[in-house]
Amino acid sequence: xxxxxxxxHAAALDAADPxxxxxxxxxxxxxxxxxxxxxxxxxxxxxxxxARAHVEQVLEKWATEAVEGHxxxxxxxxxxxxxxxxxxxxxxxxxxxxxxxxxxxxxxxxLLLVSFYRPTRERPAILxxxxxxPSDRYALESQVRFHGFDPATDLIEVEPDAEDGTVxxxxxxxxxxxxGPRLALVLWPxxxxxxxxxxxxxxxxxLGHAAGAxxxxxxxxxxxxxxxxxxxxxADFAVWCHYKYMNAGPGAVAGAxxxxxxxxxxxxxxxxxxxxxxxxxxxxxxxxxxTPGADGWQLSNPPIxxxxxxxxxxxxxxxxxxxxxxxxxxxxxGYLQALIDAHLGPALQVLTPRDPAQRGCQLSLRVRGxxxxxxALFEHLAARGVLGDWREPDVIRxxxxxxxxxxxxxxxFARAVREWAxxx
Ligand SMILES: *Cc1c(COP(=O)(O)O)cnc(C)c1O
Numbered sequence: 001x002x003x004x005x006x007x008x009h010a011a012a013l014d015a016a017d018p019x020x021x022x023x024x025x026x027x028x029x030x031x032x033x034x035x036x037x038x039x040x041x042x043x044x045x046x047x048x049x050x051a052r053a054h055v056e057q058v059l060e061k062w063a064t065e066a067v068e069g070h071x072x073x074x075x076x077x078x079x080x081x082x083x084x085x086x087x088x089x090x091x092x093x094x095x096x097x098x099x100x101x102x103x104x105x106x107x108x109x110x111l112l113l114v115s116f117y118r119p120t121r122e123r124p125a126i127l128x129x130x131x132x133x134p135s136d137r138y139a140l141e142s143q144v145r146f147h148g149f150d151p152a153t154d155l156i157e158v159e160p161d162a163e164d165g166t167v168x169x170x171x172x173x174x175x176x177x178x179x180g181p182r183l184a185l186v187l188w189p190x191x192x193x194x195x196x197x198x199x200x201x202x203x204x205x206x207l208g209h210a211a212g213a214x215x216x217x218x219x220x221x222x223x224x225x226x227x228x229x230x231x232x233x234x235a236d237f238a239v240w241c242h243y244k245y246m247n248a249g250p251g252a253v254a255g256a257x258x259x260x261x262x263x264x265x266x267x268x269x270x271x272x273x274x275x276x277x278x279x280x281x282x283x284x285x286x287x288x289x290x291t292p293g294a295d296g297w298q299l300s301n302p303p304i305x306x307x308x309x310x311x312x313x314x315x316x317x318x319x320x321x322x323x324x325x326x327x328x329x330x331x332x333x334g335y336l337q338a339l340i341d342a343h344l345g346p347a348l349q350v351l352t353p354r355d356p357a358q359r360g361c362q363l364s365l366r367v368r369g370x371x372x373x374x375x376a377l378f379e380h381l382a383a384r385g386v387l388g389d390w391r392e393p394d395v396i397r398x399x400x401x402x403x404x405x406x407x408x409x410x411x412x413f414a415r416a417v418r419e420w421a422x423x424x
Pocket of ligand 1: 104105106107133135136189193218220221241
């Protein structure tokens with residue numbers, strides 16, 4: 001039991017980790033000269049060292065070529081977004097034409113709702129999870145109102161059915177069958193941001209479609225965390241951001257997926273010139289001819305500087321491979337779980353499902369004894385260079401990220417909690 005808590009044990013796990021070299025590819029924030037045990041890659045991923053060169057390349061091109069930069073070199077701005085397409089498609093398990101990097105997450109959600117939330121009097125409702133990320137709920141509620149419907153009846157929220165705040169597939173299935181005939185849309189997260197619960201996307205898409213609804217996913221906490229098979233999961237659309245597990249920097253350009261079956265859709269959409277077929281975009285004609293596939297939802301020429309770091313990050317995902325990352329992630333989070341089980345149970349309750357198939361890397365930990373104790377532990381950890389994040393009223397989220405966290409980081413967390421539990 002105490003073996004788990006030894007430096008030698010953590011060091012052996014790190015030495016046996018085939019991905020250990022990737023930590024050196026990131027800038028690690030320091031505290032008192034020592035790298036933080038950084039467990040908030042679910043909030044803002046660390047900076048890949050390669051990001052700077054990509055940003056500087058853009059600045060240099062701008063300085064030396066100005067407008068010509070749109071049309072010169074391998075990284076010409078005209079189709080800069082295409083540089084990340086194949087890498088993104090592999091990370092989310094999609095065909096290249098099904099994905100696009102554009103805008104930010106909530107903007108993409110609205111743009112895709114314009115096309116994929118088409119409420120009618122008979123089918124006005126959206127099914128979502130209770131306790132969804134506020135931005136998603138605000139977006140959905142405003143869309144319901146925008147179409148002249150009433151969120152009180154037409155936003156249907158599925159409540160957690162377990163004491164730890166998780167939602168069973170059976171509860172989702174019950175809600176879909178209960179409300180099926182009224183559902184225009186099911187919008188579900190890949191990984192729940194608060195509990196860390198991962199969902200069976202393929203099954204949710206199947207249930208939603210069987211009820212006659214459109215199905216969309218918010219993958220903010222799933223992309224770069226779990227291997228995804230978006231095409232096969234059969235969602236109609238999905239959205240995500242790139243500043244969490246994708247390490248592309250604060251406010252990085254986000255991502256969107258539109259299933260290939262909608263590549264030539266006649267659904268309405270909000271259009272802009274960057275969604276126009278590039279072959280004739282610069283003819284500047286009055287009529288909008290959408291690019292087939294996800295590209296057709298673009299509005300503007302993208303912010304190149306906010307897209308550049310994603311190239312560095314995707315190169316790392318490419319080299320490491322999602323399946324190897326996931327294998328390490330299960331070991332790393334499994335080690336955290338084992339340490340909690342063996343030594344930290346009196347202080348912490350794990351809210352995230354135990355089954356690795358139902359979680360990504362994050363564990364959500366309720367601090368026993370209420371908010372004040374929770375805050376005290378959180379501050380104790382921060383003072384020791386162990387950074388998680390705080391969710392009211394008493395939850396600390398810890399996300400060991402396989403690209404840059406180590407087993408030694410996880411041990412540091414466990415030791416700091418033990419030290420606090422013994423002293424308090
Ligand atoms: C992080 C996150 C967001 C953030 O939205 P932005 O538009 O990127 O600011 C939205 N939804 C979910 C579920 C998130 O986890």
